[in-house]
Amino acid sequence: xxxxxxxxxxxxxxxxxxxDFFDFAYENGWSDGLPVIPPTAARVDSFVEYVGRxxxxxxxxxxxxxxxxxxxxxxTNAVMAGCRPEYLPVVIAxxxxxxxxxxxxxxxxxxxxxxxxxxxxxxxxxxxxxMNYGGDALGGSNRANATIGRALRLTLRNVGEARPPxxxxxxxxxxxxxxxxxxxxxxxNPWEPWHVERGFDASESxxxxxxxxxxxxxxxxxxxxxGMLALIxxxxxxxxSNGVLLGxxxxxxxxxxxxxxxxxxFAKDGMSKQDVxxxxxxxxxxxxxxxxxxxxxxxxxxxxxxxxxxxGVREPSQINIVIAGYDSPNHVCLMPNYxxxxxxxxxxxxxx
Amino acid sequence: xxxxxxYNPGAESSTSAQTFDVVAGALAGKTVSLxxxxxxxxxxxxxxxxxxxxxxFGAEVVEYHKDMTSPLNEEDLTRVREDSALVITWLGNCGGxxxxxxxxxxxxxxxxxxxxxxxxxSFVPLAGIxxxxxxVANMPLGVLPADFEQMDAAEQRAAVTVSFEQVxxxxxxxxxxxxxxxxxx
Numbered sequence: 285x286x287x288x289x290x291x292x293x294x295x296x297x298x299x300x301x302x303x304d305f306f307d308f309a310y311e312n313g314w315s316d317g318l319p320v321i322p323p324t325a326a327r328v329d330s331f332v333e334y335v336g337r338x339x340x341x342x343x344x345x346x347x348x349x350x351x352x353x354x355x356x357x358x359x360t361n362a363v364m365a366g367c368r369p370e371y372l373p374v375v376i377a378x379x380x381x382x383x384x385x386x387x388x389x390x391x392x393x394x395x396x397x398x399x400x401x402x403x404x405x406x407x408x409x410x411x412x413x414x415m416n417y418g419g420d421a422l423g424g425s426n427r428a429n430a431t432i433g434r435a436l437r438l439t440l441r442n443v444g445e446a447r448p449p450x451x452x453x454x455x456x457x458x459x460x461x462x463x464x465x466x467x468x469x470x471x472x473n474p475w476e477p478w479h480v481e482r483g484f485d486a487s488e489s490x491x492x493x494x495x496x497x498x499x500x501x502x503x504x505x506x507x508x509x510x511g512m513l514a515l516i517x518x519x520x521x522x523x524x525s526n527g528v529l530l531g532x533x534x535x536x537x538x539x540x541x542x543x544x545x546x547x548x549x550f551a552k553d554g555m556s557k558q559d560v561x562x563x564x565x566x567x568x569x570x571x572x573x574x575x576x577x578x579x580x581x582x583x584x585x586x587x588x589x590x591x592x593x594x595x596g597v598r599e600p601s602q603i604n605i606v607i608a609g610y611d612s613p614n615h616v617c618l619m620p621n622y623x624x625x626x627x628x629x630x631x632x633x634x635x636x
Numbered sequence: 637x638x639x640x641x642x643y644n645p646g647a648e649s650s651t652s653a654q655t656f657d658v659v660a661g662a663l664a665g666k667t668v669s670l671x672x673x674x675x676x677x678x679x680x681x682x683x684x685x686x687x688x689x690x691x692x693f694g695a696e697v698v699e700y701h702k703d704m705t706s707p708l709n710e711e712d713l714t715r716v717r718e719d720s721a722l723v724i725t726w727l728g729n730c731g732g733x734x735x736x737x738x739x740x741x742x743x744x745x746x747x748x749x750x751x752x753x754x755x756x757x758s759f760v761p762l763a764g765i766x767x768x769x770x771x772v773a774n775m776p777l778g779v780l781p782a783d784f785e786q787m788d789a790a791e792q793r794a795a796v797t798v799s800f801e802q803v804x805x806x807x808x809x810x811x812x813x814x815x816x817x818x819x820x821x
């Protein structure tokens with residue numbers, strides 16, 4: 285049994301046994317290395333029926349192959365990832381978001397960097413599909429978070445055809461290339477939810493995608509408020525990071541996840557989200573003298589420099605604060621930016 | 637073995653790639669554009685290519701500088717498209733830079749401008765996939781060793797010289813008549 289490469293999203297014969305099907309899917313390059321659910325016609329059709337859209341509707345073209353993402357092939361990948369039908373609208377919106385040119389999927393899909401896509405979900409759909417914005421929001425405990433992120437990655441792999449070793453040349457890759465998705469804790473957020481900050485109405489369900497290079501834990505709990513901000517700013521300004529070395533190219537910026545407990549500490553002190561961004565920004569600098577020399581002087585043009593310092597971000601608004609996690613204020617999760625990629629938000633079309 | 641029927645998760649269709657006749661021919665008196673995307677090796681390769689193209693082929697060389705992670709801007713692309721008899725994009729040596737460097741090359745090939753993208757060995761397969769995704773089945777590549785960027789200047793000059801000889805054959809770049817470069821018999 286073989287699958288014709290570049291074949292249509294058409295029906296093919298495959299083993300019925302779950303373990304044999306996994307072998308079949310893996311051998312044909314469909315899987316990320318983890319087991320997948322067989323995308324039978326009945327399963328895929330039920331997903332398409334749920335969203336009530338034409339199965340052949342093309343919603344995006346995905347780099348590097350320029351493959352057309354249709355409702356059907358996104359649904360197929362969502363089934364394989366383990367999604368429920370009601371997650372599909374989120375996955376479709378995420379696929380559309382990553383295909384926006386300024387997201388630079390062209391680079392993120394194929395790059396040597398450990399780049400991947402962070403998916404953040406806001407609005408009422410978070411609760412209606414049971415997403416996790418509490419403890420372990422990015423970890424392995426919630427079906428919606430895990431499988432929505434995975435469905436996007438499988439779609440990028442199978443439709444965009446970014447596959448190692450030839451069309452995805454990541455030197456190390458990272459676990460977030462399997463799945464990286466969370467929802468924002470809007471009820472616990474003392475400030476505006478992220479999607480509202482980005483121009484949407486609070487009642488809208490929105491998916492936001494960001495190109496990131498992983499996660500970095502920052503222990504904030506044992507420091508005074510200004511010390512917390514200093515540690516976050518220092519971490520953003522790690523000299524070898526993409527955020528610093530490609531700083532002038534960056535359109536997006538790092539995503540910094542505060543727990544509701546930490547956000548409320550700052551809010552209790554009368555600080556707005558903008559105040560916190562400003563406080564972090566002021567610590568996003570390191571003496572220029574700490575930078576090692578470059579082989580080509582013009583490469584320093586890519587580093588944000590002023591006041592005899594190199595900077596991790598261009599301006600405070602590039603520090604994207606998202607609320608998620610346990611109540612405890614002890615830790616912050618920094619998701620450093622990949623570099624050039626813009627952060628893109630897309631309203632989720634929820635079937636009536 | 638019991639079987640079932642499943643959907644293929646791949647694309648139903650993708651950009652169809654065409655084969656282009658990429659021939660540069662004689663370059664004497666014509667413009668060759670070098671698109672530098674910031675790799676340090678350009679400091680060696682740029683002057684060397686310039687020297688070969690002007691002294692051996694009688695071409696005029698114009699250099700453009702861009703960053704690694706985006707396409708050539710529209711204004712420069714238009715100028716390059718209108719002015720160039722040959723375009724050399726430098727350098728595919730990572731995922732993003734290969735993607736965008738080859739992207740620029742394919743845009744020009746599709747517009748009928750002979751172009752070649754230099755890439756290091758590790759990124760040749762990716763360059764082919766990107767080019768096909770952009771609709772060019774036979775994007776000409778100049779191939780350099782995988783560790784090219786880490787070589788010293790003498791090694792880099794040698795590698796560029798060898799690779800460019802292949803490009804000359806591939807793009808059928810022809811030597812000028814003696815009179816064209818001012819040498820009388």
